[in-house]
Amino acid sequence: MALNEAEAGPRQALASTPTPPTAGLAEPLPPGSAAWQIRVSNALVSLGWNALILLIFLAGWQILTILINSRFFPGPIAIFRAFVDLAVNGDTGGRTLSEHAWASVQRVLVGFGLAVVAGVPIGLLMGLYPRVYANSRVVLEPFRFIPPIAWIPLAIIFFSGMTRFAFLIFLGAFFPVFTAALVGVSRVEPIHRKVGLVHGASKRWILGHVVFPTVLPDILGGMRVGLGAAWLTIVAAELAGGISLGLGRMMSNYAELVQVPQVIVGMVLIGMLGLLMNEVLLLVEKRLFRWRWQVSL
Amino acid sequence: MTTTQHKVKVDITHRYGNLLVHDRLQFSVRENEFLCICGPSGCGKTTLLDILAGILPSSEGNVLIDGSAVDPKRDRISFVFQEPSTFPWLTVWDNVATGLRIKAIKGKELQRRVNEIIDIVNLRDFIDYYPHQISGGMKQRVAIARAFATDADLILMDEPFVSLDQPTRERMQREVLHTWEHRRHTVVFVTHNLEEAVFLGDRVIVLSAKPARIVADIAVPLPRPRDPLSPEFTRIRAECVSVLHSLDPAQGVLPDRRMAKAG
Numbered sequence: 001m002a003l004n005e006a007e008a009g010p011r012q013a014l015a016s017t018p019t020p021p022t023a024g025l026a027e028p029l030p031p032g033s034a035a036w037q038i039r040v041s042n043a044l045v046s047l048g049w050n051a052l053i054l055l056i057f058l059a060g061w062q063i064l065t066i067l068i069n070s071r072f073f074p075g076p077i078a079i080f081r082a083f084v085d086l087a088v089n090g091d092t093g094g095r096t097l098s099e100h101a102w103a104s105v106q107r108v109l110v111g112f113g114l115a116v117v118a119g120v121p122i123g124l125l126m127g128l129y130p131r132v133y134a135n136s137r138v139v140l141e142p143f144r145f146i147p148p149i150a151w152i153p154l155a156i157i158f159f160s161g162m163t164r165f166a167f168l169i170f171l172g173a174f175f176p177v178f179t180a181a182l183v184g185v186s187r188v189e190p191i192h193r194k195v196g197l198v199h200g201a202s203k204r205w206i207l208g209h210v211v212f213p214t215v216l217p218d219i220l221g222g223m224r225v226g227l228g229a230a231w232l233t234i235v236a237a238e239l240a241g242g243i244s245l246g247l248g249r250m251m252s253n254y255a256e257l258v259q260v261p262q263v264i265v266g267m268v269l270i271g272m273l274g275l276l277m278n279e280v281l282l283l284v285e286k287r288l289f290r291w292r293w294q295v296s297l
Numbered sequence: 298m299t300t301t302q303h304k305v306k307v308d309i310t311h312r313y314g315n316l317l318v319h320d321r322l323q324f325s326v327r328e329n330e331f332l333c334i335c336g337p338s339g340c341g342k343t344t345l346l347d348i349l350a351g352i353l354p355s356s357e358g359n360v361l362i363d364g365s366a367v368d369p370k371r372d373r374i375s376f377v378f379q380e381p382s383t384f385p386w387l388t389v390w391d392n393v394a395t396g397l398r399i400k401a402i403k404g405k406e407l408q409r410r411v412n413e414i415i416d417i418v419n420l421r422d423f424i425d426y427y428p429h430q431i432s433g434g435m436k437q438r439v440a441i442a443r444a445f446a447t448d449a450d451l452i453l454m455d456e457p458f459v460s461l462d463q464p465t466r467e468r469m470q471r472e473v474l475h476t477w478e479h480r481r482h483t484v485v486f487v488t489h490n491l492e493e494a495v496f497l498g499d500r501v502i503v504l505s506a507k508p509a510r511i512v513a514d515i516a517v518p519l520p521r522p523r524d525p526l527s528p529e530f531t532r533i534r535a536e537c538v539s540v541l542h543s544l545d546p547a548q549g550v551l552p553d554r555r556m557a558k559a560g
Contacts, residue, residue, distance in 0.1 A: 191378055191380055191381075191382045192382065192384060194347075194352060194376070194378065194382075195376075195378075195382050195384075195395065195443075196399065197350075197352045197369060198350045198351075198352055198369055198374055198375065198376040198453075199369070199374075199375070199395070199396045199399040199400065199447065200368075200369040200370035200371070200374075200399060200400070201399045205399060209384075209395075210384075213384070213386045214386075289386075290427070291385055291386040291387070291388075291427040291428075291429070292385075292429070
């Protein structure tokens, strides 16, 4: 019974044709193999391009500052000096850059974590029982359109410290995660549920082994959107004041002193931290969704 | 007719909204019997299998397995679906293991049983592949292996080979017979292909179009392997064909377009 002779395996097919970079992500490859080398060289080329574009960007910026020659328009070099100074000596109050950054990161992680912990189960529940969603939509949906920033005045009155920030970030990150889970449920294939049912699977099994794996890619997509919303909210909330630590707070302080390089240091750091967290989520996606034909790009 | 010699006893009437799908459908399946059910498309064959599997309650009547109402949690039932049903996020090996895992079979026993069936359907070289990396025919073999791995007493098959090309289809038919002869379970095999039904079954039940009624119940007392060109085979097939042709279109027994979905 040589069944597989008629249907040649894709592994052989992969070896003979150059692997496209996107398809190559689908499977772990043995180091040293031809496909592995292609993937590594693709990654290096991409890295090289990113470095080159960054250099061009910074050089263009520096040239522009030389032409404009104003202390309100600092170049990358002035910003780098301000960065080192803030990191080593701290700000006017003696708080270092890492203290400010850590305060903001902590708030984002707590608020975002709560949004995921609440958004995923509530989204799944409402996706699985559409009637619950349909009957409570009138209360739920308007909240989505009140920007978290609009909650800041109330949050300042009601809460202080971590609670205030966690609350505001939660409001910003909850809806992207919740909506992704809610919509993802409609992608569950009835046939997959039937496979579980005929083998006598419980509802819990179907939830864990059919619904959750189907919805997980949507949830991770929603998390990446939610993370962006979380950073948006935290900086706005910190700018509003009432605290001494946080990147938004630091930027606001230096803006009052009209020290532009320090303000831009805060902006750059927010961008870098956002990039880093996004990369972590992308890495998780690549590991989890090897089964997919194409990983998000 | 005692319940001991009959694995499955069916007596159902089923409606889909106002539409009468099955009108007092009554038949039994003996222990270890290979029963084929044939009928025009749209006569509710898939619905019938869902009811037999206990995942869809019939409007009236019941399905008895070993004398008590069917219950997928207790009865050992497997189902090979017509449409692709592999889980895209699991490898071939884990897909085949799914039914056994639901039945809480773990460790060495799980390994042994999955590997055994994987060798029978010849998927050994593909155990680490994901469904999107293998062909449609191989995916269907994964689904068949998953259904046979659980050592079910009752295996329901819904036109499992309809998407396969002729040579693969013939190989899979031999494969299913081979596995059935080794394991000896009760099989209910739905098809709209009369030749396939006569080739595989101990018995062929022919259904009319909606509302489905049994119009013929034909025994196939031929030894296996069967030769589709032999005179006996041809005679039985002709008998089935004449039954199908004798159905009078004027009485609404032709395929009903109102519910093309039911297979």
